[in-house]
Amino acid sequence: MPVFENARFITCEAEGEVFSRMAAGPDGRILWLGDDLPAEYASLPRVDLKGAVAVPAFGDTHMHFESFSMFENTFNISDAHSFDEAAAIVRTYAEAHPREKLLIGFGACGHLVREGRLPAREDLDRWTARPLIIVKYDGHAAVCNSAMMAFFSPKVTGDPGFHEDGWLYQNAFYNGVNEVTARLSPLSIIGGLAKGASALTSAGIGLVHAVEGVGYPRDMDVDMLRMLEGGLPQTFRIFFQTMDVAKVQKRRMTRIGGCFELALDGCFGSEDAALLMPYANNPDNRGVLNYTQEQVNAFAIAANRAGLQITMHAIGDAAVEQCITAYEAALADLPRPDHRHIMIHCCMVSPAQLDRIAKLGLCLAVQAPFIDWAQEPDRYLRDILGDRADGLNPLRSMWDRGIVIADGSDAPCTRPDPIRGMHLAVNHPNPAQRLTPYEALLMRTRNAAWLGFDEKERGTLAPGKRADFTLLDADPLTIPPQSIGDIRVTGLYLRGRRVPAQAGSVTQVILKALSGGKSRK
Numbered sequence: 001m002p003v004f005e006n007a008r009f010i011t012c013e014a015e016g017e018v019f020s021r022m023a024a025g026p027d028g029r030i031l032w033l034g035d036d037l038p039a040e041y042a043s044l045p046r047v048d049l050k051g052a053v054a055v056p057a058f059g060d061t062h063m064h065f066e067s068f069s070m071f072e073n074t075f076n077i078s079d080a081h082s083f084d085e086a087a088a089i090v091r092t093y094a095e096a097h098p099r100e101k102l103l104i105g106f107g108a109c110g111h112l113v114r115e116g117r118l119p120a121r122e123d124l125d126r127w128t129a130r131p132l133i134i135v136k137y138d139g140h141a142a143v144c145n146s147a148m149m150a151f152f153s154p155k156v157t158g159d160p161g162f163h164e165d166g167w168l169y170q171n172a173f174y175n176g177v178n179e180v181t182a183r184l185s186p187l188s189i190i191g192g193l194a195k196g197a198s199a200l201t202s203a204g205i206g207l208v209h210a211v212e213g214v215g216y217p218r219d220m221d222v223d224m225l226r227m228l229e230g231g232l233p234q235t236f237r238i239f240f241q242t243m244d245v246a247k248v249q250k251r252r253m254t255r256i257g258g259c260f261e262l263a264l265d266g267c268f269g270s271e272d273a274a275l276l277m278p279y280a281n282n283p284d285n286r287g288v289l290n291y292t293q294e295q296v297n298a299f300a301i302a303a304n305r306a307g308l309q310i311t312m313h314a315i316g317d318a319a320v321e322q323c324i325t326a327y328e329a330a331l332a333d334l335p336r337p338d339h340r341h342i343m344i345h346c347c348m349v350s351p352a353q354l355d356r357i358a359k360l361g362l363c364l365a366v367q368a369p370f371i372d373w374a375q376e377p378d379r380y381l382r383d384i385l386g387d388r389a390d391g392l393n394p395l396r397s398m399w400d401r402g403i404v405i406a407d408g409s410d411a412p413c414t415r416p417d418p419i420r421g422m423h424l425a426v427n428h429p430n431p432a433q434r435l436t437p438y439e440a441l442l443m444r445t446r447n448a449a450w451l452g453f454d455e456k457e458r459g460t461l462a463p464g465k466r467a468d469f470t471l472l473d474a475d476p477l478t479i480p481p482q483s484i485g486d487i488r489v490t491g492l493y494l495r496g497r498r499v500p501a502q503a504g505s506v507t508q509v510i511l512k513a514l515s516g517g518k519s520r521k
Contacts, residue, residue: 121164
């Protein structure tokens with residue numbers, strides 16, 4: 001039961017509330033916060049935080065954790081600046097893993113490479129002879145070499161989204177990913193989870209909204225994370241990416257939705273985000289709505305009746321409209337005063353749509369990292385959207401309507417990095433849409449907890465709550481806003497204990513989970 005001192009504890013309970021000391025009990029809960037230590041705590045052991053800034057542990061309210069973890073365990077070409085660099089990454093990985101029959105990576109992008117285009121089948125054929133699939137940087141398409149194309153069943157190759165240049169889109173992509181992930185071994189998946197958790201620790205993240213369910217046989221990925229989350233340091237709130245409410249009820253889960261099967265549209269990177277008006281570079285294209293309004297309404301009504309918390313992916317304003325309409329139908333069918341249903345992304349949204357979102361009490365899991373995304377640069381967005389690019393991600397308009405918005409990474413699309421998200425929210429390229437540093441911090445702390453019904457336990461620092469906090473080397477509320485991105489995370493404490501940099505081996509994760517680690521969360 002220590003006293004943490006020589007720090008600047010920003011509580012996020014009220015703006016300007018800062019203390020220099022905190023006492024935690026043996027159960028890992030906060031006993032006291034203040035400056036002058038009461039006599040009753042004077043004999044407790046001390047932990048000198050050496051002048052660090054302590055904020056509530058960060059949350060990430062939209063992440064494909066198992067996919068992110070898988071790619072932490074394989075390879076990522078997102079930052080490659082040429083096909084030669086990408087090929088070298090693939091070959092290095094292949095040489096280090098000679099027994100892997102299928103090579104699975106992430107990050108295909110045409111905006112950073114000097115070739116100025118996405119790689120195609122013939123490019124990947126030169127990189128390796130082994131079956132190779134690389135998921136696009138936005139997570140909504142993938143490219144394969146000839147050996148991988150031969151691996152797929154007719155369910156993939158016969159789909160309209162299957163292209164002879166090696167690219168898989170829409171259902172061909174989802175079914176192709178299903179067939180590939182079905183070949184992964186459980187031990188490799190667990191090893192990836194440990195690496196993924198370690199990456200979250202380095203970013204100061206203690207709470208994760210994980211959207212899971214990408215077609216593993218018998219939904220093994222969902223069940224595996226549920227079984228093993230107790231062996232990982234973070235707390236996970238798992239949303240099952242399915243429209244089958246019965247599957248969720250059978251597992252006694254309380255959350256449903258995400259992307260993948262719950263993606264109402266595509267994304268800007270593939271020019272299939274659903275728009276009310278055509279793309280600026282193609283008057284014949286308005287993107288793709290993956291479902292009819294009747295299908296989405298039926299799902300939302302069924303999930304809401306079941307008492308589940310729902311989250312759905314919507315990027316373009318036509319998908320946003322479909323999502324709002326479905327939630328309106330569900331809540332008209334069965335009003336729930338504290339449903340906390342979520343829309344993910346909500347990148348292109350009109351003022352009138354925001355008014356309806358506020359009226360319904362919907363929450364928004366936004367992605368501030370999309371505001372300045374090297375893999376999807378502004379020049380590209382302006383080319384496909386025209387002046388509408390100026391209105392993307394209107395954080396201030398959302399906040400001022402009283403909508404609860406929280407930030408997430410959409411990992412593996414962007415790396416989990418709350419500091420970068422805060423920086424971009426404060427330095428939005430549209431000055432009218434900027435948040436204050438305190439508001440940006442709340443998006444990653446108080447609001448992140450609230451989105452998952454965790455506000456009684458986490459999200460702020462107060463007596464009775466968990467002693468979960470992240471250490472920073474500078475104060476985001478006092479330094480110049482343009483310098484927030486330079487802040488470094490120097491430590492993560494959960495239940496008053498410093499989290500080791502590494503989550504542990506496969507065996508350690510399994511044993512900790514079996515010993516009841518989940519019950520301590």
